Amino acid sequence: GQQVMQIPQYQHVQEGEDFTTYCNSSTTLSNIQWYKQRPGGHPVFLIQLVKSGEVKKQKRLTFQFGEAKKNSSLHITATQTTDVGTYFCAGPEAGSYQLTFGKGTKLSVIP
Amino acid sequence: DTEVTQTPKHLVMGMTNKKSLKCEQHMGHRAMYWYKQKAKKPPELMFVYSYEKLSINESVPSRFSPECPNSSLLNLHLHALQPEDSALYLCASSRIHDSNQPQHFGDGTRLSIL
Numbered sequence: 001g002q003q004v005m006q007i008p009q010y011q012h013v014q015e016g017e018d019f020t021t022y023c024n025s026s027t028t029l030s031n032i033q034w035y036k037q038r039p040g041g042h043p044v045f046l047i048q049l050v051k052s053g054e055v056k057k058q059k060r061l062t063f064q065f066g067e068a069k070k071n072s073s074l075h076i077t078a079t080q081t082t083d084v085g086t087y088f089c090a091g092p093e094a095g096s097y098q099l100t101f102g103k104g105t106k107l108s109v110i111p
Numbered sequence: 112d113t114e115v116t117q118t119p120k121h122l123v124m125g126m127t128n129k130k131s132l133k134c135e136q137h138m139g140h141r142a143m144y145w146y147k148q149k150a151k152k153p154p155e156l157m158f159v160y161s162y163e164k165l166s167i168n169e170s171v172p173s174r175f176s177p178e179c180p181n182s183s184l185l186n187l188h189l190h191a192l193q194p195e196d197s198a199l200y201l202c203a204s205s206r207i208h209d210s211n212q213p214q215h216f217g218d219g220t221r222l223s224i225l
Contacts (some may be wrong), residue, residue, distance in 0.1 A: 031211050034119050038221055043154060045213040088153055092210030098167065101153035 004032075014110050019076040020048035023104035030092055032065060032072045033099065039084040046074075062091045079109050082086030113118035114138055117202050117217035124193060125225050130219045134185040134202030140215070142166075143185040145177060146201040148219070155203055160185060161208035192224045 002005065005024045013019050031050045035043040047056055049065035049072060056063045060083075062075045076083055086104040092099045115136045124130050134143065142161050147152035159167035160179040168177075173198075178187040183200055199219045205212035 005145050024181065033213060042216040042219050043203075043214075045215065048211075048213055050211075097208050098156060098159065104153050106151075 004029075004089055004100050004102040006089055006105060008105055009103065010106050010108070012108045012110065013079050015081060016032075016078050019079050019083070019105075021087050021089075023072045023074075023091070023102050025070050025091055027094055028069045032069075033090045034063060035088045035090060035101075036085050037088065037104075040084070043088060044072050047057055063078055073108070076107075081109050081111055084106060084109050089095075115204055115215050116201055117200075117220055119220055120218060120220045121223075123223045123225060124189070124192065126194075128192075129188070131189065132187040132200055132202075132222075134182055134187075134217055135213070136204045137183055138204065138206075138215065140204035140206050141181075141182060142205045142212070143179065144203040144205075144210035144214065145175075145185070145187050145217075146203060148161055148199040148201055154216075158187075168209055184206045189222075192222075194224050197222055197224045 007022050031048055033048045034046040036046055037043045042057045047063050052069050055068045058102040064073045086106045088104045089102045090099045113179050117216045118133045143160050145157040147157055147164040148154045148202050156169050157171045163179045176184040201219045202217040205214045
């Protein structure tokens with residue numbers, strides 16, 4: 001089935017540095033969603049991107065959807081310790097109503 | 112605070128026990144999901160209920176038995192589990208079963224099989 005590839009698997013940054021995680025698909029996606037899971041917590045929906053080339057911002061977080069709707073990125077500016085967690089992208093499985101989650105990027109922020 | 116409530120938060124059981132996990136949502140969502148999540152892995156879909164009917168069973172062993180008594184409740188009955196079934200079990204809901212719909216997750220049940 002559809003696979004959504006996500007890189008990097010882990011990222012350690014100094015507090016105040018920027019962070020980016022990337023999500024790639026071999027096929028066109030109707031939409032892509034981003035979730036955050038804090039350590040010991042559950043996935044929390046952050047945002048959904050639908051349009052080609054779409055860019056959305058939430059405070060220090062910037063989400064992009066590629067022009068071909070095959071890739072997406074999440075960029076965090078000036079990371080804070082509250083940004084710690086695993087960020088998952090999720091895209092629709094081909095021919096299915098079901099979402100497929102990427103493997104996630106675990107972000108550690110060093111104070 | 113999550114709008115999807117799961118109980119219990121933690122569960123330790125032996126391989127011969129029978130237990131149930133419960134999930135409740137009052138958002139009027141008509142799709143509900145069970146996921147299994149192992150450490151350092153993404154959530155792995157187990158079951159989907161759409162309008163209280165089982166829509167997807169991802170080849171889950173029969174020792175896991177889902178039930179959807181009504182549009183707000185979802186149960187997962189457990190029997191004769193194996194140690195490898197130890198994981199975080201997440202319930203989620205969405206307005207309808209569609210990949211364009213965001214999913215709302217509960218806090219999960221951390222299950223340990225002795």
